[in-house]
Amino acid sequence: MNFVPHRFMADLADTDMELRRRLVSALGREAILDTPDDLLAYACDALVDAPPPVVVVLPRSAADVAMTVRIAASFERSITARGAATGMTGGAVAVPGGILLSTVRMNHILEIDPAHRRARVQPGVVTLDLTYAAAPYGLFFAPDPASERICTIGGNFATNAAGPHAFAYGATAEQVLAIEYVDASGDIRQSNLDDGGIDVCSILAGSEGTLGIVTCLDVRLRKAPESICIGVASFPDLESAIEASTAIRERCTAVVALELLDELALMAIAATSTSPYPRNAKAVLLIEFAGLLEDTRESEDRAEALVRRYAADSWVSTHTVAEAQRLWSGRHDVRKALSRISPDLMVCDLAVPRSRLVQAVRAIAAIAKQHRLRCSTVGHLGDGGLHPILLYDRTDIDENAAVESASNEMLEAMLTLGGGAGEYGIGFTKREIVYQQRDATDRAALHRLHHALDPQQRFNPEKLLPPRELEHA
Ligand SMILES: Cc1cc2nc3c(=O)[nH]c(=O)nc-3n(C[C@H](O)[C@H](O)[C@H](O)COP(=O)(O)OP(=O)(O)OC[C@H]3O[C@@H](n4cnc5c(N)ncnc54)[C@H](O)[C@@H]3O)c2cc1C
Known part of the structure; x- marks a missing residue:
């Protein structure tokens, strides 16, 4: 692209x-x-x-x-x-x-403060490295985008990155307690949640480098749970899995992740390795419970009863770290597995209110079918994040065009359902579609804010918002 x-x-x-x-x-x-x-x-x-x-x-x-x-x-x-x-x-x-x-050379973890469960990091620290560094203190850093082995905490903050556990712990912005950043005048500024008043941290979160460059972050660390349990339920269709996920989210207090895998994703995983998932399932829910032992056990029992009520074909649960890792690896490796059965993949990044998830997966399937594209849908059902993955061949001009149209139509469909672009950021490629959905008052407010913080449009122009002169042309 x-x-x-x-x-x-x-x-x-x-x-x-x-x-x-x-x-x-x-x-x-x-x-x-x-x-x-x-x-x-x-x-x-x-x-x-x-x-x-x-x-x-x-x-x-x-x-x-x-x-x-x-x-x-x-x-x-x-x-x-x-x-x-x-x-x-x-x-x-x-x-x-x-x-x-x-920020590749600004990659130092400056301090871990176990007593206050916080860390001070430079923006180029790789996300997972902070969790590794916090582990000896019985702590972890909650944001877990699938790219966590490579991406940086500065990039996570700038895109407000999320992952499977975001619905339980919040996306990156919710873990950031203070920032240091350089403003458009070249001054180094600090913003701390404890200061009260207008929360500049939240204004810069998700601003994709358009309002300032973050040079240091104080982030929240969380206590590692006493007990973790993973349940896997298979269903005859996506709709049943989604409905079960809603019931589990409402009734099981210890649930911290609710991941959906569809039939094509499961087939691709099964073709590449000894799959930890049930064979021939149409849809699978991967459910993680974390917390005190008695809470995870109670949620696990309740979830088993709920998935059966929603027509689950099977249910298994595990408390072993090795099996949990195998299940999560399978989930994380969906793209790798799909890339073995398709020369190219387009990963779409969408979000809808959870109450609209069933309509969303139907719309996604209909759009893929209309463009004659194979599509696998996986997602974070806890917070309504969906990732349709389109299988195609980029050397085929027609398929290329179909993928571009289908991904735009999917985003438009989610916007119609009250959702929008998901967790991967807006940047340049999603800018127009997302912007067009805002009303005139919102657009003007965003441009005024942008103008106040970056009057010369010096920081990352052309991203997130169209240039101001286009809006007022
Ligand atoms: C395989 C794969 C899986 C992914 N999975 C997820 C996922 O599960 N969840 C998710 O949310 N995203 C995911 N992403 C998208 C991406 O990893 C995230 O958006 C991540 O937060 C980007 O971090 P980065 O360090 O690579 O930032 P970059 O891509 O380098 O930058 C992203 C944006 O942040 C700005 N930026 C970077 N550093 C700073 C700074 N110090 N100050 C100000 N602005 C800055 C940049 O200008 C840019 O606009 C995935 C991407 C891939 C390739």
């Missing part, structure tokens, strides 16, 4: 060399990448291709970031922050003439 920005700053090449010289002299040669090969490596995220940035900056500190923002302003250039570039919506690619600022 290509990122085609509205503004093309073609005549800026003359000043490129001077810009690079200024950055080298301010931050040191080792902090700057500017060879064509290096720049090309930064010309995409996990899905979207883009023109290379004019220069890549690798700061080590907030002071380096602040200096970069000031230099960018004096050259009238934009800056796009970048974590691990696992985003799939063109959020972490620069616009032409723009500077890319990678």
